[in-house]
Structure formats: C-alpha cells, structure tokens
Amino acid sequence: MLDQLEAQAPDALLALIKMHAEDPREDKIDLGVGVYRTNDGATPVFRSIKAAEQRLVDTQDSKSYLGPEGDTGFVDALKPYIFGKDASMGGRLEGMQTPGGTGAVRLAVALAKAAGVKRVHLGVPSWPNHAQILQDVGVVTCTFHHAKADGTADIDALIETIEAAEPTDAVLLHGCCHNPTGVDYTDEQWEQIAEAFAAKGILPILDVAYHGLGRGLEEDVAGVRKVLAKVPEALVAYSCDKNFGLYRDRVGAFYMIAKQPSDLPAITSNANALARANWSMPPDHGGAAVRTVLRDGDLTKQWLDELDEMRARMRRVRARLAAADNEAPGLNLAALGEQNGLFAMLPLTKDQIASLREDHAIYMAGSGRINVAGLHAGNTDKFIAALADVIEG
Ligand code: PMP
Numbered sequence: 001m002l003d004q005l006e007a008q009a010p011d012a013l014l015a016l017i018k019m020h021a022e023d024p025r026e027d028k029i030d031l032g033v034g035v036y037r038t039n040d041g042a043t044p045v046f047r048s049i050k051a052a053e054q055r056l057v058d059t060q061d062s063k064s065y066l067g068p069e070g071d072t073g074f075v076d077a078l079k080p081y082i083f084g085k086d087a088s089m090g091g092r093l094e095g096m097q098t099p100g101g102t103g104a105v106r107l108a109v110a111l112a113k114a115a116g117v118k119r120v121h122l123g124v125p126s127w128p129n130h131a132q133i134l135q136d137v138g139v140v141t142c143t144f145h146h147a148k149a150d151g152t153a154d155i156d157a158l159i160e161t162i163e164a165a166e167p168t169d170a171v172l173l174h175g176c177c178h179n180p181t182g183v184d185y186t187d188e189q190w191e192q193i194a195e196a197f198a199a200k201g202i203l204p205i206l207d208v209a210y211h212g213l214g215r216g217l218e219e220d221v222a223g224v225r226k227v228l229a230k231v232p233e234a235l236v237a238y239s240c241d242k243n244f245g246l247y248r249d250r251v252g253a254f255y256m257i258a259k260q261p262s263d264l265p266a267i268t269s270n271a272n273a274l275a276r277a278n279w280s281m282p283p284d285h286g287g288a289a290v291r292t293v294l295r296d297g298d299l300t301k302q303w304l305d306e307l308d309e310m311r312a313r314m315r316r317v318r319a320r321l322a323a324a325d326n327e328a329p330g331l332n333l334a335a336l337g338e339q340n341g342l343f344a345m346l347p348l349t350k351d352q353i354a355s356l357r358e359d360h361a362i363y364m365a366g367s368g369r370i371n372v373a374g375l376h377a378g379n380t381d382k383f384i385a386a387l388a389d390v391i392e393g
Contacts, residue, residue: 118139
C-alpha cells in the first residue's frame with residue numbers, strides 16, 4: 001500500500017536553509033526563511049515572553065486537558081488588539097485557540113466548506129501553504145492577481161473577483177504584511193473592499209499573520225476592521241508566532257463573526273468538532289505565555305516596546321533599500337519603502353538569483369522573495385552592490 005505513494009517535491013526553503021548552513025563564506029546573507037532577525041541575525045525569545053514563561057513555571061499547577069477551544073483567556077485577551085474597543089461585536093464574535101495561524105487558516109477553510117463554500121478566491125502569489133490547505137481541505141482554488149508591477153495592490157482584480165463571485169464562494173485575504181509581496185491594500189482600498197463584500201454578501205476569510213510588523217498594531221488591522229464593520233459574517237485566522245516570536249510553539253487563534261448572536265452556538269460547535277478531528281486541542285504553552293503577557297500591564301508594555309523595536313528596524317531596512325533605487329535600476333526598490341512586513345519580491349531571473357547565491361553568498365527564495373529582516377546595517381550595502389552586479393550581468 002505505502003509503496004504506492006509518489007515522492008513529493010522537497011520544501012524549497014528548507015533546502016535553501018541547508019545550503020546556507022553549509023556555505024563556509026563568513027559574509028553570507030540569509031534572506032530565505034521567514035523569521036524576524038535582529039541586527040545580529042538572531043531570532044531571540046522576547047523578553048516579555050521569557051518573563052511570562054518563568055511565571056508559568058512558578059505558578060502553573062496542572063497540565064490537564066483543556067477543550068478543543070484551548071485557552072479561552074488567551075483568545076479573549078487578544079480580542080481588543082484585533083477587533084478594537086468593542087471587541088464583542090454585539091455578541092456576534094467567538095474565538096478559539098489553534099495550533100498556529102496555519103491551524104486557524106485550516107479551520108477557517110474547513111468550516112467554510114462545512115457551511116457550503118465550494119470555491120475560495122486567493123490573490124497570487126500567496127503564502128504557498130494557502131493553496132495546499134485549500135486543496136487538502138477539498139475546496140476549489142480560484143486565483144486573481146494580488147500585486148501590480150509598480151509594487152502596489154491590484155485592487156481592480158480583487159473588486160472584479162468579488163463582484164463576479166457565486167454565493168457559495170469565499171475570498172481569502174491577508175490582513176496585513178502580505179506574504180510574499182509585502183504589498184498591502186491602502187485604507188481607501190479597504191473601504192472599497194468592505195463595500196464590495198457588503199454588496200455581494202459572500203464570506204471573507206481574513207488571515208492576520210504579522211500583526212504589528214507593518215505600520216503599527218492599530219494600523220495593521222484597520223483594513224480588517226473596516227471589512228468587519230460592513231459585512232454580516234466573516235472568519236479571521238490569527239497568528240502570534242511572529243508578533244510574539246513564538247514560531248515553534250505554534251500559537252494561533254480563530255475567530256468567527258456570525259450574522260446574529262443566536263447563530264454562534266451552531267457555528268462554534270462545528271468549529272470544535274473540526275478541531276477535535278484535526279488536532280483534538282491546541283498546544284497550551286505559547287498561548288498561556290501570551291495570555292500572561294497580555295494580562296499584566298508591565299509585561300504588555302515590554303511586549304509593545306519589543307514589537308515597536310522590530311517594526312522600526314524593518315522600516316529602517318526598507319528605507320535604506322528604497323534610497324538605493326538608482327543603484328539597482330529596474331528592480332523598483334523604491335516601492336519597498338511603501339510596503340510592509342517581513343517580505344518583498346524582487347523581479348530577478350532564476351540566473352540572477354543563482355548568481356547572488358553562488359557569487360555573493362546571498363540566499364533567497366527562487367521566487368525572488370526576500371526576508372528584509374535578514375538585512376541590517378552591516379550587510380545592506382553588500383546586498384545592494386550584489387544586486388547591481390547581477391543586474392549588469
Ligand atoms: N498566514 C500567512 C500569510 C503566513 O505567512 C503564515 C506563516 N508564515 C501563516 C499564516 C501561519 O503562521 P504560523 O506559523 O502561525 O502557523
């Protein structure tokens with residue numbers, strides 16, 4: 001039986017990590033894997049999380065099972081950051097903890113399917129796992145262009161998609177810090193998106209995986225809130241793995257916004273059943289650490305400071321790249337200054353990407369995606385010079 005399986009393509013980014021690790025050149029640069037890095041290239045545990053973890057060690061008195069909804073204190077503590085001051089949304093909002101943002105996206109798609117959604121529209125390029133999840137859950141993936149060549153969002157493509165959608169369609173959008181392009185919708189465009197969703201009445205699935213890494217905690221969810229203010233129902237997938245630095249602890253949350261409060265028990269019972277069949281219940285530790293941070297004023301302040309520091313660093317790198325627009329003509333580095341989050345796409349050929357790796361020890365995904373957090377004051381000039389070199393060929 002098992003010998004019937006055909007080998008799957010290896011994960012290209014994991015292969016890149018291995019190549020980078022084996023490269024002996026001391027000035028090598030890793031722009032591949034999607035984690036935040038400090039000026040020294042480290043991805044440290046947040047100080048606020050360390051302190052919260054210490055408190056958990058000292059005070060947690062049981063690791064007995066919770067339910068499929070996980071740590072409800074964690075789920076509730078996040079709500080005001082995502083949904084704003086009136087985080088109850090008139091009793092139409094309920095959430096649950098998930099294994100990372102990935103678990104939340106999977107649950108959103110599976111719940112949408114259970115409710116009758118047949119096709120999900122996805123702006124491309126997107127995080128590769130979006131398409132894999134849609135396929136695995138068993139809905140049809142329809143695609144539209146996310147970004148234009150000038151480095152801004154293709155709003156017309158999205159609006160046309162929404163307007164032409166069938167009632168059993170859903171649309172999956174990145175809330176902020178689009179992966180892999182870094183291209184987010186503007187506030188005015190989010191207004192338009194909200195209007196289009198409201199007019200059509202189809203289900204939005206909003207994936208918020210980099211909250212606070214773009215413009216600010218409030219700014220990064222302003223678009224999501226505009227949509228939620230206009231539509232009758234929606235699903236939100238949320239990750240704490242970047243903005244609390246918890247990656248491998250797998251910390252996420254899934255929120256359901258119902259047409260009316262009386263719809264919520266049936267919706268959440270379906271989500272619970274799906275969670276039980278998928279993973280039974282989410283891992284506890286990371287969510288408990290986030291709850292501990294958010295329930296303590298001092299730790300919350302420390303977390304906000306740490307997030308500010310990360311965001312400011314990425315904005316500095318983006319500004320430096322944008323200022324080098326003339327040094328690498330044709331790459332439109334200027335647009336990177338306006339874009340958000342960890343990622344940007346450079347219109348490089350396969351040969352240019354290979355030359356960056358072989359001749360300059362610079363590692364990036366084959367798609368041309370770079371992790372801007374892999375750059376810092378000590379290596380950005382080298383990166384820009386290498387770009388200029390490979391462009392000249
Ligand atoms: N959505 C997007 C757009 C992502 O880029 C990612 C991961 N990088 C996720 C969801 C899932 O994040 P997590 O690691 O929390 O599963």
